[in-house]
Amino acid sequence: MSDKNNLIVTGKLSDNERLKAESRHLRGTIEADLKDDVTGGFTADNFQLIRFHGMxxxxxxxxxxxxxxxKLEPLHNVMLRARLPGGVITPEQWLVIDKFAQDYSLYGSIRLTTRQTFQFHGVLKPNIKLMHQTLNKAGIDSIATAGxxxxxxxxxxxPIESEVHQQAWEWAAKISEHLLPKTKAYAEIWLDGEKVETTEEPILGDTYLxxxxxxxxVIPPQNDVDVHANDLNFVAIAENGQLIGFNVLVGGGLAMTHGDTATxxxxxxxxxxxxxxxxxxxxxxxxxxxxxxxxxxxxKNAKTKYTLERVGVETFKQEVEKRAGIVFGESRPYEFTGRGDRFGWVEGIDGKHHLTVFIENGRILDYPGKTLKTGCAEIAKIHQGDFRLTANQNLIIAGVPSDQKATIEALAVEHGLIQASVSVQRQDSMACVALPTCPLAMAEAERYLPDAVTELEGLLAKHGMADASIIYRVTGCPNGCGRAMxxxxxxxxxxxxxxNFHIGGNREGTRIPKMYKENISHEEIMQHMDELIGRWANERNENEAFGDFVIRAGIVKPVVDSAKDFYA
Incomplete structure (x- = not known):
């Protein structure tokens, strides 16, 4: 139930609220757990609290x-997600994370994620503190990347329009710093910092969000961060090559719960x-x-999107204006024309060159005939610019001077970072990690996607659409990490x-797809895709994208108001 103004939901608080209130600003008893060598895991509340520390x-x-x-306990380990605003990392930092992944990860890989950062997977308890200290020495942390x-x-x-991008990235970094937790728990536990027990949280509050x-x-026309997947978005508005302000978008989010239509x-x-x-x-x-x-x-109804649905968009907006001491102006015009990464070389307005390479599922590891991890490290040893991790799990080798371009390209080709055989369809496909490491996964995603895309490529070719592509995404559960919605x-x-098989989103990332079939197998999915691609090939308008076609043809209805028609 809610109060009379519908602003505050009343009732018994979720147990996570107790956990946060009793955590002494995210400290809990994590330090004691670290010293417990009876178990490889974290116990009681600490299982949840380590998430606030990025694990x-x-x-x-x-x-x-x-x-x-x-009669052994599960092989407990942690996944760490780094804090990397805007995905910018130096070659020196890259070499540090490369070495740690090689020496201390069960899987040896670096995983680029849809949150524009990297993850370590499979770090055992005795190496966790070393991991944080290693990253800290390189100028990286994992504060508040989860929780x-x-x-x-x-x-x-x-990075092509360098001035606008630089300004936008600087604001991303400022926003990140401004909204970080103020507690010193991270430094105390992982970096052996001075213990300061009393800490106020003026923005996040003592029980956090x-x-x-x-x-x-986001910088139009590229919606490469998928603004509608996020609670708060700043759409860059530029004039004469300079950033002048932002349109502010609030209340996006993709997660839901199977069987719960209130989500x-x-x-x-x-x-x-x-x-x-x-x-x-x-x-x-x-x-x-x-x-x-x-x-x-x-x-399940705690995200910002549900707050806006409950209190009303205008009420929420007015409260933001009141608290910020501003009045929102009329939204400035902008357009999204795409959201994929631009692969290959491009030249920026500053004369520097930028190479975007495709990393399937973001998994950087050495494979037979495709030594991606070694190749990235070899490039990092000579690269004079920086790396940009994309929100589509790919990698940009940015800021390459003209005289170094041929050398870097040769390394990228040698190690399989550039492959002429990668189709546009494969570049337009994405999956979350899912099995075997994610505890929430209900089905395969990362391991499922490569073969599924190969089959999809075959269907496109069968219907004379080999040069076309479909934005195709898979998540192992309904929490939305792969942005399938x-x-x-x-x-x-x-x-x-x-x-669950959804269709009808668009290429720009501004429409949510609708469920077409529920709880079906891969074989059934491909049977439906065969039929749908056949119809698309024969009935589409000129240059009509797949998602737009299935809406126009009446195969599914568009999702306009999610609260009313996502399940209708």
Whole structure:
């Protein structure tokens, strides 16, 4: 139930609220757990609290049953997600993370994620503190990349228009710093910092946010960060090559719960234009409004999108204006024309060159005939610019001077970072990690996608559409990490080998797809794709994208208002 103004949800608080309140500003008893060598995992509340420090406890689900038979506990380890605003990392930092992954990860890989950062997978308890200290020495941390806080701030990766991109990236970094937790728990536990028990959290509050919170800075016309997947978005408005302000979009989010129609993906609402000087005040006002009004009773309805649905967009907007001391201006015109990465070489306005390479599923590892991890390291040893991680799990080798271009290209070709055989369809496909490491996964995603794309390529060729592509995404569960709910075709894991099959999103990432078939197998999905691609090939208008076609042809209805028609 809610109060009379519908602003505060009342009732018994979720247990996560107790956990946060008793955590001594995210300290808990993590230090004691670290010293416990009886178990490889974290116990009680600490299992959740380590998320605020950028880690998730996981185990290898492929061997879980075998270990149980041997009367062993699961092979507990952690996944760490780094904080990397805008995805910018230096070659020197890259070499540090490359070496740590090689020496201390069970899998040896670096995973580029849809949150425009990297993850380590499979780090065992004795090496966790070393991991944080190694990253800290390189100028990297994992503060607030998970948990009920503002997470890694995304920024459009395209470095071509260097001045606007630099300005936008600087704002992404400022927003990230401004919204970080103020507690010193991270430094105390992982970096042996001075213990300071009393810490106020003026923005996030003593019990932090009701749920996770995601922020982006995007530079049109590329929607490469998928603004409608995020709680708060700053759309860059430029004039004469200079950033002048932002349109502010609030309340996007893709997660849902199977079988619960009170949960649904939702697009963000455009609140209007602000000047640059008001950026941090508006960011803080949106976060504190969500902090105070968000649902702390039912975590499934705790995200910003549900707060806007409950209190009303205009009421939320007016509260933000009041707290920030501003009035939103009329939204400035902008257009998204695409959201994929631009592969290959491009030259920026500053004369520097930028090479975007495709990393399938973001997994950087050495494979037979494709030594991606070694290749990235070899490039890092000589590269004079920086790396940009994209929100589509790819890598940009940015800021290459003309005299170094041929050398870097030769290394990229030698190690399989440039492959002429990669289709546009494969470049337009994406999956979350899922099995075997993610504890939430209901079905395969990363391991499923490569062969599924090969089959999809065959269907496109069969119908004379080999040069076309479909935004095709797979997530192992309904939490949305692979952003399937902004794809033209989105698969959401329902159980082992089973997916909910959604179609009808668009290429620009501004429409949510609708469920077409529920709980079906890969074979059934491909049978439907065969039929749908056949119709698309024969009935489409000129240059009509797949998602637009299935809407126009009446195969599915468009999702306009998620709360009303996502399940209708």
């Amino acid at each position: 998730y406890q996981q185990d290898d689900r492929d061997i879980r049953n075998e270990r149980t038979k041997q 009920d806080v503002n997470r890694n701030v995304l920024c459009t990766s395209n 009701p749920r996770k919170f995601k922020t982006t800075v 649904f993906p939702r697009k963000a609402d455009d609140f209007g234009f602000i000047e640059l000087k008001d950026t941090l005040a508006v960011a803080e006002a949106v976060v504190t409004t969500q902090r105070d009004w968000g649902n702390r009773v039912n975590r 902004l794809a033209e075709v989105g698969l959401v894991g329902k159980g082992p080998g089973k997916y």
